[in-house]
Amino acid sequence: MSDDHTFSANKIFGFLILYTALEVAWGTAFDFPRWAIWSGLLIFAFLKGYLIFTWFMHMKFEQPILKFMVVPTIPLIAILIFANMPDTSFNDDMLYPIGHQLEVNLDDDGIHRSKTGEVTGMPDVTAQKAVPASEAHDPLAGGH
Amino acid sequence: MSNPIEAYDPAVDAPAHHHPIYDYESGPPVDRGKFAIWLFLATEVMFFTGLIGTYIVLRMGTETWPNPDLRLEVDLTALNTFILITSSWMMVRSLHAIQHGDREGMKKWLLWTILGGCVFLGVQIYEYIHMWADGRRPNVDIFWSTFYAMTGFHGFHVFVGIVWLICAYIAALRGAYTKENYLRLELAGLYWHFVDLVWVLLFTIVYLM
Numbered sequence: 535m536s537d538d539h540t541f542s543a544n545k546i547f548g549f550l551i552l553y554t555a556l557e558v559a560w561g562t563a564f565d566f567p568r569w570a571i572w573s574g575l576l577i578f579a580f581l582k583g584y585l586i587f588t589w590f591m592h593m594k595f596e597q598p599i600l601k602f603m604v605v606p607t608i609p610l611i612a613i614l615i616f617a618n619m620p621d622t623s624f625n626d627d628m629l630y631p632i633g634h635q636l637e638v639n640l641d642d643d644g645i646h647r648s649k650t651g652e653v654t655g656m657p658d659v660t661a662q663k664a665v666p667a668s669e670a671h672d673p674l675a676g677g678h
Numbered sequence: 679m680s681n682p683i684e685a686y687d688p689a690v691d692a693p694a695h696h697h698p699i700y701d702y703e704s705g706p707p708v709d710r711g712k713f714a715i716w717l718f719l720a721t722e723v724m725f726f727t728g729l730i731g732t733y734i735v736l737r738m739g740t741e742t743w744p745n746p747d748l749r750l751e752v753d754l755t756a757l758n759t760f761i762l763i764t765s766s767w768m769m770v771r772s773l774h775a776i777q778h779g780d781r782e783g784m785k786k787w788l789l790w791t792i793l794g795g796c797v798f799l800g801v802q803i804y805e806y807i808h809m810w811a812d813g814r815r816p817n818v819d820i821f822w823s824t825f826y827a828m829t830g831f832h833g834f835h836v837f838v839g840i841v842w843l844i845c846a847y848i849a850a851l852r853g854a855y856t857k858e859n860y861l862r863l864e865l866a867g868l869y870w871h872f873v874d875l876v877w878v879l880l881f882t883i884v885y886l887m
Contacts, residue, residue, distance in 0.1 A: 623739030
């Protein structure tokens with residue numbers, strides 16, 4: 535291996551540090567719309583992942599057979615996540631409320647009920663009224 | 679036509695490390711160890727997909743997901759991310775050192791890699807103790823249960839990586855790695871880089887989004 539690889543490692547490391555700093559700044563310091571913040575964060579994350587995967591893990595210089603072993607994980611990831619969403623995230627018939635059912639009507643007794651008043655879940659140990667995200671107060675914020 | 683079996687002479691037909699009849703390399707066109715580690719890492723990708731995918735699926739259906747900035751120490755974890763990325767870079771430096779025949783440099787950078795991993799894990803444990811004492815526990819709500827599941831399993835992977843690197847360091851002290859033979863060090867490095875890669879995604883999805 536030539537000295538170019540050592541040099542490349544330093545350059546890649548510099549880019550990783552720079553992208554991490556930019557990513558943290560983008561995610562915490564700006565008041566952009568949520569879609570813009572998330573898009574930028576995902577771009578930074580996958581950019582950093584690509585640098586680590588390609589250079590640090592040496593995949594750029596490896597045989598194609600190793601790349602072919604990793605490629606099938608991409609559609610499997612998509613299937614695992616997006617195929618579950620209709621049955622999990624957006625399902626009104628779940629016995630124990632998760633996902634969007636958390637913000638349906640919650641009475642003071644903490645028992646989850648659907649919008650029609652039907653009991654849909656177990657009593658919640660942290661009974662709290664559903665409030666809009668903009669008015670949400672986190673009782674555990676700041677360590678209190 | 680003579681019988682090939684009867685005419686077989688090991689001294690002539692079977693020189694060291696070669697099969698007398700099937701004199702070609704079978705198996706994948708890469709090192710078996712490298713093939714195996716990448717196959718293992720592909721399974722680890724699916725393992726973490728199950729955890730992170732669960733988080734994504736649950737969050738996508740929730741309108742009032744807690745703001746991570748209010749519940750988590752993002753600044754401290756950002757510093758921790760720097761530490762882990764730096765340790766990954768030091769692992770690369772260690773490998774490059776042995777590729778140039780520099781055994782002392784390889785050991786030095788490997789030791790720094792281990793220390794970086796230990797610092798990362800120590801900060802994570804400190805964060806866990808701090809949160810647990812404040813009542814931020816997995817049974818409180820889905821945010822905390824998914825948080826502890828993802829970061830806990832990743833932390834366990836970091837611990838396994840540290841143990842692996844310590845074993846590699848001990849082997850390095852015994853002179854196991856040379857300029858011509860450093861595959862096992864490279865395999866340990868691949869696992870360590872994977873752990874770093876997963877954390878890069880975890881930090882973004884859990885702490886910043």
